[in-house]
Amino acid sequence: MSDRNTPLKLPYRILLVAAAVVPVVLSTAVGSGLVNATQGLPDDAWGWGRLCLGAALLVFAAFALNILGWMIRVLLRRPENEDELRFLESLNRLGRTLGRPSRVIATLAALALIAPIAWLLPNNGLEPGTLYIMSAKDESGPANARRILVQQWNQAHPGNPVEFIGGPDTEPDKQHARMVQDARKAHQADVYVLDVVYMPEFISNGYLRPIDESGRSQEGAGDDFLDNVLNTCRDMSGTHEGLWALPWNTDVGLLYRHSGARGPASWADYFPGSANAAHLVGSENLTVTALEAIWAHEGDVVNQDGRLVLTPDNSAVDFDENVRDALKDLADVYRGKDPEDSVDAEAAALREFANGKTGVMRNWPVAYDKLAKPPASLNSLEVTRLPHASVLGGQNLAMSKWTDKPRAAQALIEFLTSPSSELILFEVGGFAPTRDYAYRYATRPFRTELENAVMEARPRPITPHYTKFSEAFREGILYAIRNKGRYPADFPQKLATIAAGGSHGD
Structure with a gap:
């Protein structure tokens, strides 16, 4: 009996259709994934290789689709011409050569499906390999709340263990320089722990890879991030x-405040006699202190959305009468003292407050747990908002532009900032949460005061040149403190020029 007169059985035809469809579907899916994973033009050979492979798979899929329809029609109905008959004859001969064609085709189809699934399942579709987080400080302590979260991640994602690239420097300017060096040279980090003030610089200079909002995992579903906190993760310059x-x-x-201490109603009621007043240093702490003093005196310099308040001709920062009053009061507080004392301002303030030398202290939320140690007593401690707006601080998790594991890096970021992770950071580590969920379910007694304080907090100037701006701002503030509140004549112009990206002569 000739091949022409031996029709293919229906199960055999269905298996052949499946065997033809599977590679087209896989080529389309994998090719699309590789191409879409590339943001713009690649920066290295690996990126180009992925892009070219993805494009080749898509070209193959497009070509295969042109003949796939014809193959399916031939396999699922009687042949109508010589070309279709010859095609079926070839399949018959191949089937006899292989012996049991149905089993062979079934096996090939199963392998085609199982192979990519087996590759993806162990790592949940994430690129395999260690993920490196560059942090400003050493996060290796076993009791560290951040380390606890990383350990949870490592247990659930053995194919993507996390390692911290820590640093000994606690001074923000040194931390910043180290991360910029890494970002410029395509170094080791996949994820950066970035202070909020450095976000504009890293975004504008192309150091970061944007979050894929369309592919956010369920960890990020139902976002309840506080609005002004999440805004620090966007380019606020627009x-x-x-x-x-x-x-x-x-x-x-x-x-x-220690119980019994009078509740201050203004900056003047608490700052001159507070624990931090005698230890103002020429670091970012000075920028924070000066801005809060200015806002407490109803001045601005920087408005609610982080933009500098400029003179009508935009040539200088507007140092109005309220700003000048704030600088005069700061100078009065530090009269006869050296504001560039080299001590750790926050640590020194904490010691003075804990030892009862002062009844009031302005500090960050993490100070609460440090006061749980003797001789301080939490039973006699009250925590409230400042009587004016505070500077908004914090740290964001951002993907390095150079990471070769963007899906894994984003999944890690979403896990570390999930509602349950934020609750752990607050309850175990004392970090101020970024989500409403953590404030609602936390047990810390000052959680409501803290959430309200965060929502009322104001950003520092939004500029890609913040490091230089803050340095120049501190120099001018120190000058004013030593000169009864009078600042250098060109100080407002210098700040506006630096913030805009220009240079200003000394």
């Missing part, structure tokens, strides 16, 4: 759209 990080923890100034 130049680059999208979400460039997720907020890991926020930060805000709080007022700590």
Whole structure:
């Protein structure tokens, strides 16, 4: 009996159809994934290789689709011409050569389906390999709340263990320089723990990879991030759209009081006699202190959305009468003292307050747990908002532009900033949460005061040149403190020029 007169059995035909469809579907899916994973033009050979492979798979899929329809029609109905008959004859001969064609085709189809699934399942579809987080400080302590979260991740994702690239420097300017060096040279980090003030710089200079908002995992579903906190993960200058990080923890100034201490109604009621007043140093702490003093005196310098308040001709920062009054009061507080004392301001303030030398202290939320140790007593401690707006601080988790594991890096970021993770950070580590969920379910007695303080907090100037701006701002403030509140004549112009990206002569 000729091949022409031996029709293919229906199960055999169905298996052949499946065998023809599977590679087309897989080529389309894998090719699309590789192409879509590339943001713009690649920066290295690996990126180009992925892009070319993805494009080749899509070309193959497009070509295969042109003949797939014809093959399916031939296999699922009687042949109508010589070409279709010859095609079926070839399949018959191949089947006899292989012996049991149905089993062979079934096996091939199963392998085609199982192979990619087996590759994806162990790592939940994430690129395999270690994920490196560059942090400003050493996160290796076993009791560290952040380390606890990483250990949870490592247990659930053995194919993507996390390692911290820590640093000994606690000074923000040194932390910043180290991360910029890594970002410029395509170094080791997949994820950065970025202070909120450095977000504009890293976004505008192309150091970061944006968050894929369309592919957010269920960890990020039902976002309840506080609005002003999540805004720090966007380009607040409005130049680059999208979400460039997720907020890991926020930060805000709080007022700590021993029970019985008079509740201050203004900056003047607490700051001159507070624990931090004698230890103002020429670091970012000075920028924070000066801005809060200015806002407490109803001045601005920087408005609610982080933009500098400029003179009508935009040539200088507007130092109005309220700002000048704030600088005069700061100078009065530090009269006869050296504001550039090299001590750790926050640690020194904590010691003075804990030892009862002062009844009031302005400090960050993490100070609460440190006061749980003798001789301080939490039973006699009250925590409230400042009587004016505080500077908004905090740290965001952002993907390095150079990471070769973007899906894994984003999944890690979403896990570390999930509602349950935020609750752990607050309850175990004392970090101010970024989500409403953590405030609702936390047990800390000052959680409501803290959430309200965060929502009322104000950003520092939004500029890609913040490091230089803050340095120049501190120099001018120190000058004013030593000169009864009078600042250098060109100080407002210098700040406006630096913030805009220009240079200013000394």
